[in-house]
Amino acid sequence: MSTQEINLEHLLIELKRLREDNERLQTIIANQAQLVENHLAQSSDPAITPDHVAIPEPAAVTDPNLLSTTIHTQPVKIALPERYDGDRTKFRGFINQCRLVFFTQPGHYPSSANKVGLIMSLLTGNVLRWASPYIEKNSPVLHNFDLFMEEFAKVFDDPQRAQTANDAIRALKQ
Structure with a gap:
């Protein structure tokens, strides 16, 4: 397997992980929005109703340049120096x-x-x-x-x- 193929495989794995994280975050946002709506529905102020609350939809990231900036890379492995003998x-x-x-x-x-x-x-x-x-x-x-x-x-x-x-x-x- 070439280095490029290995790097591509790592990127695909990372992309899958990011998509899963995105789905989890969207679920959390939806749950939070529901809590806000429930709280506002119980509010005694008629000026604030769930209809007046706009919950933004999460934007889908389709730009490959934006995707590449969010991918976490492995830390660079630097070899330890050779033992020092006093020279x-x-x-x-x-x-x-x-x-x-x-x-x-x-x-x-x-x-x-x-x-x-x-x-x-x-x-x-x-x-x-x-x-x-x-x-x-x-x-x-x-x-x-x-x-x-x-x-x-x-x-x-x-x-x-x-x-x-x-x-x-x-x-x-x-």
Whole structure:
């Protein structure tokens, strides 16, 4: 089955679900309209009668452009970064990949502790040994993403990142 066929199948399933939801909502609207009519029929004010109440009919959506805006899509699946071993040249890439995961899946990482937890779960070797005391002592750093990043960068970020990048560019030119 091709990707397009799979996507089409997902869209058809979603369209069926939306139609079922629409039918349920129309039933609810009809029930509410009946309750309003019953209430107004019991009203003592003759100026307000059920005949004066206009209940709008729900509009049928036939425009495919409008349909496409209501279809819920599956969240994008972003691969987790590779484990980080302390290589200073890979620090920025690792952190940026983690930030991409947080950005695309905010529901999975709503708090600082969730973000720090993901990063710590991807550490290995000397970096994991560096992180262990924070975990063992339940350090406040674990609950403050910005503070954690500050501490993490102090130890593992390349302090001369710009110079390192310039050197790498010069080496490529030669």
